[in-house]
Amino acid sequence: MSVSTVAAATTICAPLPVLGRDVTVPLVTGGEVTYAALDYAASAPALQRVWDDVAAYAPYYGSVHRGAGYLSQLSTDLFENARKTVEEFLDCRPDDQLIFTRSTTDSLNLLAAALPADCQVFVFETEHHASLLPWQDARVTYLNAPRTPGQAVETLEQALAARDPQGPALVCVTGASNVTGELWPVRQLAAAAHAHGARIVLDAAQLAPHHPVSVQDLDVDWIAFSGHKLYAPFGSGVLAGRADWLQAADPYLAGGGASRKVSRREDGGVDVEWHDSAARHEAGSPNVIGAYSIASACKALTEAGFDTLVAREQHLIEKVRTGLAEVPEVKVLSLFGDDAPRVGVISFVVDGWNSSHFAAALSAEYGIGVRDGLFCAHPLLRTLLGTDPQTQGECGAPEAAPGEKSLNAIRVSFGAGTPDEHVERFVGAVRELVTKGAKWTYHTENGRCVPAV
Numbered sequence: 001m002s003v004s005t006v007a008a009a010t011t012i013c014a015p016l017p018v019l020g021r022d023v024t025v026p027l028v029t030g031g032e033v034t035y036a037a038l039d040y041a042a043s044a045p046a047l048q049r050v051w052d053d054v055a056a057y058a059p060y061y062g063s064v065h066r067g068a069g070y071l072s073q074l075s076t077d078l079f080e081n082a083r084k085t086v087e088e089f090l091d092c093r094p095d096d097q098l099i100f101t102r103s104t105t106d107s108l109n110l111l112a113a114a115l116p117a118d119c120q121v122f123v124f125e126t127e128h129h130a131s132l133l134p135w136q137d138a139r140v141t142y143l144n145a146p147r148t149p150g151q152a153v154e155t156l157e158q159a160l161a162a163r164d165p166q167g168p169a170l171v172c173v174t175g176a177s178n179v180t181g182e183l184w185p186v187r188q189l190a191a192a193a194h195a196h197g198a199r200i201v202l203d204a205a206q207l208a209p210h211h212p213v214s215v216q217d218l219d220v221d222w223i224a225f226s227g228h229k230l231y232a233p234f235g236s237g238v239l240a241g242r243a244d245w246l247q248a249a250d251p252y253l254a255g256g257g258a259s260r261k262v263s264r265r266e267d268g269g270v271d272v273e274w275h276d277s278a279a280r281h282e283a284g285s286p287n288v289i290g291a292y293s294i295a296s297a298c299k300a301l302t303e304a305g306f307d308t309l310v311a312r313e314q315h316l317i318e319k320v321r322t323g324l325a326e327v328p329e330v331k332v333l334s335l336f337g338d339d340a341p342r343v344g345v346i347s348f349v350v351d352g353w354n355s356s357h358f359a360a361a362l363s364a365e366y367g368i369g370v371r372d373g374l375f376c377a378h379p380l381l382r383t384l385l386g387t388d389p390q391t392q393g394e395c396g397a398p399e400a401a402p403g404e405k406s407l408n409a410i411r412v413s414f415g416a417g418t419p420d421e422h423v424e425r426f427v428g429a430v431r432e433l434v435t436k437g438a439k440w441t442y443h444t445e446n447g448r449c450v451p452a453v
């Protein structure tokens with residue numbers, strides 16, 4: 001069943017309650033309005049349920065894996081149960097290891113530090129910098145942007161067929177683009193990787209908050225995601241997958257918790273026996289609230305039901321895409337074309353407008369929070385914009401004259417907590433700004449476009 005038929009077949013549920021849903025912000029033109037948080041792809045608001053779970057646990061907070069006291073025992077149980085809950089959420093294999101990290105960036109850097117010697121890495125240039133950059137010390141091949149999902153598989157197949165077949169290899173791919181929201185053909189890419197003796201890591205930072213993800217079904221070797229994009233903004237992320245490379249590698253951080261036994265040598269040095277469980281890469285005091293909050297979010301999303309969440313999100317995507325399509329000055333950025341399945345992440349440029357100026361006006365005049373810039377995906381933006389992108393143009397004047405290419409873009413993104421009114425306000429604001437112009441004047445301050453007050 002395609003994503004759009006899911007939407008048609010399922011009743012649209014109410015948004016899940018999130019923190020900040022009633023927060024009002026001042027408008028530069030006077031008055032206040034409820035804040036429309038439309039930057040979920042950067043950081044999603046906390047689910048109310050996550051916040052409530054964390055608040056209920058907070059008085060019982062204690063050290064993890066360390067203390068003998070009751071609250072330490074309880075916190076240790078909570079931390080280890082959180083690991084099990086997230087493993088279930090990701091449908092991990094029984095012998096996979098799940099490591100709590102700080103974020104997706106941290107998870108991918110951990111895996112990069114655990115690559116076997118002489119590992120070849122294959123990564124599309126379209127990746128977020130978190131997936132693009134950690135492999136610099138390996139033999140990395142950057143693959144050109146594909147223009148269809150099929151071309152992505154073909155490009156990877158060709159690159160792998162040409163690789164040195166003896167050594168280890170890793171493919172790193174995103175599940176859903178943080179720029180276009182488009183879904184990547186992960187299962188097919190995993191099959192291609194495995195057919196050529198390579199392994200694959202899935203960057204699920206933008207996928208896991210929107211879709212159910214099964215490590216076993218997709219047949220990926222590792223998966224990484226961030227709590228703060230999954231409605232659990234307490235500083236934790238996840239890397240889960242095959243234990244062998246992780247356990248053969250030196251600990252990501254050296255320190256307590258990762259070490260089983262430390263002894264002085266005759267020559268005055270120190271010998272260390274490292275753990276061979278997930279603890280090997282979790283040195284230091286674990287972030288129990290971060291881990292617990294991710295587990296809480298996993299439970300909340302599962303209980304709400306991804307079928308209904310996906311249907312609701314597709315309904316919002318439809319509203320935004322239809323609304324933007326009615327404004328001829330707006331160009332939505334896409335690699336795979338209009339029919340590609342996608343999550344609620346949409347980037348666009350507006351003819352004759354500086355993106356930073358446009359985003360500032362959405363905020364100051366309509367109380368809408370979006371993101372502008374290059375979204376930590378510079379090579380992808382270069383491909384999509386067809387020009388050398390820049391993080392900032394001079395605000396107030398369009399960075400490109402009408403009809404010329406834009407130098408950066410605007411991104412609107414949403415999810416399980418987004419009410420219809422937020423996307424309706426956004427579409428109305430885009431239409432009004434394009435037809436009537438901004439009501440206020442703006443200037444550049446500390447590299448950001450802000451209202452001149």
Ligand SMILES: Cc1ncc(COP(=O)(O)O)c(C=O)c1O
Pocket residue numbers: 041042103104105106128130131174176177178203205206226228
């Ligand atoms: C696809 C993708 N991968 C990785 C990251 C990095 O996530 P974090 O900043 O939580 O490490 C992001 C963040 O926007 C992302 O969108």
